[in-house]
Amino acid sequence: MSIPISRPEPVTQQVNTILRNRIRDNIYPPGSRLPSESYLCEEFGVSRATIRTALTHLAVDGLVIRKQGNGTFVNQRINGVQTNFGGLWEFGELIEKNGFSVSIRSLSVLQRSATVMEAKELAIHSGDPVVELKRLFYADDFPAIYVVNLIPTMLLDTAVDQINGNLSIREILRLYCNKKIAYALSEVGACLAGSGVAEILNLKPQIPLLKIHLCFYDINNHPIVSGESYYDDTILKLRLVQAWH
Amino acid sequence: MSIPISRPEPVTQQVNTILRNRIRDNIYPPGSRLPSESYLCEEFGVSRATIRTALTHLAVDGLVIRKQGNGTFVNQRINGVQTNFGGLWEFGELIEKNGFSVSIRSLSVLQRSATVMEAKELAIHSGDPVVELKRLFYADDFPAIYVVNLIPTMLLDTAVDQINGNLSIREILRLYCNKKIAYALSEVGACLAGSGVAEILNLKPQIPLLKIHLCFYDINNHPIVSGESYYDDTILKLRLVQAWH
DNA sequence: CAGTGGTCTAGACCACAGG
DNA sequence: CTGTGGTCTAGACCACTGA
Numbered sequence: 001m002s003i004p005i006s007r008p009e010p011v012t013q014q015v016n017t018i019l020r021n022r023i024r025d026n027i028y029p030p031g032s033r034l035p036s037e038s039y040l041c042e043e044f045g046v047s048r049a050t051i052r053t054a055l056t057h058l059a060v061d062g063l064v065i066r067k068q069g070n071g072t073f074v075n076q077r078i079n080g081v082q083t084n085f086g087g088l089w090e091f092g093e094l095i096e097k098n099g100f101s102v103s104i105r106s107l108s109v110l111q112r113s114a115t116v117m118e119a120k121e122l123a124i125h126s127g128d129p130v131v132e133l134k135r136l137f138y139a140d141d142f143p144a145i146y147v148v149n150l151i152p153t154m155l156l157d158t159a160v161d162q163i164n165g166n167l168s169i170r171e172i173l174r175l176y177c178n179k180k181i182a183y184a185l186s187e188v189g190a191c192l193a194g195s196g197v198a199e200i201l202n203l204k205p206q207i208p209l210l211k212i213h214l215c216f217y218d219i220n221n222h223p224i225v226s227g228e229s230y231y232d233d234t235i236l237k238l239r240l241v242q243a244w245h
Numbered sequence: 246m247s248i249p250i251s252r253p254e255p256v257t258q259q260v261n262t263i264l265r266n267r268i269r270d271n272i273y274p275p276g277s278r279l280p281s282e283s284y285l286c287e288e289f290g291v292s293r294a295t296i297r298t299a300l301t302h303l304a305v306d307g308l309v310i311r312k313q314g315n316g317t318f319v320n321q322r323i324n325g326v327q328t329n330f331g332g333l334w335e336f337g338e339l340i341e342k343n344g345f346s347v348s349i350r351s352l353s354v355l356q357r358s359a360t361v362m363e364a365k366e367l368a369i370h371s372g373d374p375v376v377e378l379k380r381l382f383y384a385d386d387f388p389a390i391y392v393v394n395l396i397p398t399m400l401l402d403t404a405v406d407q408i409n410g411n412l413s414i415r416e417i418l419r420l421y422c423n424k425k426i427a428y429a430l431s432e433v434g435a436c437l438a439g440s441g442v443a444e445i446l447n448l449k450p451q452i453p454l455l456k457i458h459l460c461f462y463d464i465n466n467h468p469i470v471s472g473e474s475y476y477d478d479t480i481l482k483l484r485l486v487q488a489w490h
Numbered sequence: 491c492a493g494t495g496g497t498c499t500a501g502a503c504c505a506c507a508g509g
Numbered sequence: 510c511t512g513t514g515g516t517c518t519a520g521a522c523c524a525c526t527g528a
Contacts, residue, residue, distance in 0.1 A: 010516065036494060047518045062428050067464060068495045069525030073418060075466065081430060085487035094310035183307050183488040185326060189478040190435035190453040208435040208453045217311060233434040243428040281513060292499045313514045314506030
């Protein structure tokens, strides 16, 4: 297991973070115009290209709006809105954006054989061992999101019973598989709460729920983990921004 | 009403399109390595920065995967997947990605007064006139998506009865309002098919449906149009890619 | 008109993967 | 080691906005 080294953060990312914080802290108030790009160049002592990539990220996330010939403005409308697809799997973030505090409870961590469908999705053989994590995300101590994750056992560095189910999936992959996620596919749908899910989420059966199925892939385009999640969208709102391109 | 002028398309965008087409046409087959950035520089006679911005767009859309020290590879897994949030409002595109042919039928185009909620969202006064468009998207001649859009009448350049309800919302805004969309907010949820919606979509009542609420804003951060859409996600799959950042 | 963001170039150095 | 992509610079010209 390789030891994570801290290398200097890229300049463009540092600038991005600083500007984000200034917006968050109302140093650049909602609706106001940011300093010009050339000004920011001098302030940070970097080239304009660097400033621009940072600003571009902010614009894609909808945090700022750029107007040619006029300036860059803080968007006042994006409070509590997911600024990317993250809301589809970073459930902790989703819950926080909705104004709740988050906690995760691990319901079960066990090993079993993969079904045909599961094996196909995870690019393993049917019957191969997988670790099944059933977890429950709480929003202010109310059960909010039910998630079932599957990880091929062969990807694990550690024993199954050593897994801490209270971590985010990204942390789990980093700690126990030493894998980084390159990209994810997800599928959003609606379903009715079955009696099992309804009981876990403390809801009446037959209530409509949002169902999100997803699969993460590493840089070599191999599946690492799949997941199936259910939640009541009347409690948690899945809001997304998309800037035009 | 200004006359649209065709200016030369930005170089980076042309490169983007060419590479996209080459991937689509299997000139760069799935899983294969693309020519190196420096090679593409020479081939197109542009700087490396230009090539890189084009490739970055492809990578964000999940179309290619880049590996430092190795190369850029075509992702073979993104067939039929929305490469951005577009699927949340470009319903035509969504239907096509699911392998159907698209047609739009306008159910009604009428003017009425905005409710309190609607007025608030569209930043107009309660009771102000709005144009309500009810439309139905067909997938292979089966009714698939039901959409209700609201546009403040004051934004229209033309008379209400001149509106062609069979166009995409982007076209409608361009033709009748001369507005461009800067960004959009959307909210994804689940609901049960009411009897009205069920009849329109030719489904049994009480079936779970995906509900997508959205609002478009222009460059000045003013709301232009809101929308509410319903569809059966067992027929149309809303699949999304997200490359890590 | 001056100042803003939009596009593009040429070149540099670094980190990383593979042989 | 070579060649790949990752980061960054300095400078140029253009398009657009508002005064």
